[in-house]
Amino acid sequence: MSFSQAIGNLTGESTLLYQEIARRVEKEKGIKTINFGIGQPDVVTFKRIREEAKKALDEGYTGYTPAKGIDELRQKIADFLSQKYGDIIKKDEVIITPGAKTALFLAFLLYINPGDEVILFDPAFYSYAEVVKLLGGKPVYVNINFNKEKGFYIDIDDLNSKITVKTKMIVLNNPHNPTGMVFEPKQIIEIQEIAKERKIILLSDEIYDYFIYEGEMRSVLQDSGWRDYVIYINGFSKTFSMTGWRLGYVVAKKEIIDKMGILAANIYTCPTSFAQKGALAAFDSFDEVKEMIKLFKKRRDVMFSELSKIKSIEVYKSPGAFYIFPNMEEVVKKVGSSKELAIKLIEEAGVITIPGEVFPLNVGKNFLRFSFAIDEDKIKEGVKRIKDVIEKIV
């Protein structure tokens, strides 16, 4: 029996493959690998959130909820963002989803027709392109350039040149996975202006918005006219270390949220009931979030200084998210590709990194992504092991 044509469009490779290779190497060599490949904070979900969810379970809050999520949580998110961005966002402009990934899926599903073009910045979170292709859309890539002094920046001229009559959507991710960049507010404003003027939907994934170590982040919700063109995505996974709870959300004008509610009801019914109750306490957990960010900043500094000791690579001290994305061109050239380098580092150093190629095209092909959501001793040990292997290569 043949699979659907939609599935045939999927070619991308998930970051999980490298975890699988690591498991094989651990078994074969009897070593413990160090994991710089993870995309989640290593702290357990904060206590009061767990307590709230437990209470909900004990009180029997185990049935379906409304498709768009429970009113209290939608209202909490609306109030929180209203206060943060000085606008009045209403509950009806929020839908809770099973993770930000599902939020993204609903947004693509709502707008992409076969043949529509979707602008992605390259490198990009791998699943954007996969879902666009699944729906018959065409990812069109705009470069994120790298400069050792400035870091990563969006090529606005490239963006302008890639827009056609078929462009339906621009997908922005800020702070950025995999580069760890927080884009300059001026760049975000330029992108917003282009989207508005050319009547293109701006899908903005701001899931790392609390992971900022330096500089200022601009949210697309800071434009008072956002309702005309913005779909805003965020979630609980990263900020509150709730990856397994599967809770994300969308903010958009009511008409969009209503349509998403219909999709939700038909695809997954609702987000998990007691998880939503737990998430109500997330908004009282910002002291814990601050502590976590302080810890991550320290780890980022350690990882940056350790990686900087490897002469043949170019490292930029990322101001956001929990990734460092060094340029390893000299090493990649010797090994063949970033994928081959990542596999070599698992096999010979026992360290997992994610090759830039999976994110998904040209710009990242000489880079590796290192996550610093791991403790300091492991960061030191892992980078030292990598340094030894790399020094033998170059």
Ligand code: PLP
């Ligand atoms: N967006 C980006 C940029 C991510 O890096 C991730 C997770 O790695 C997600 C979305 C998915 O988040 P969630 O766990 O809420 O589905």
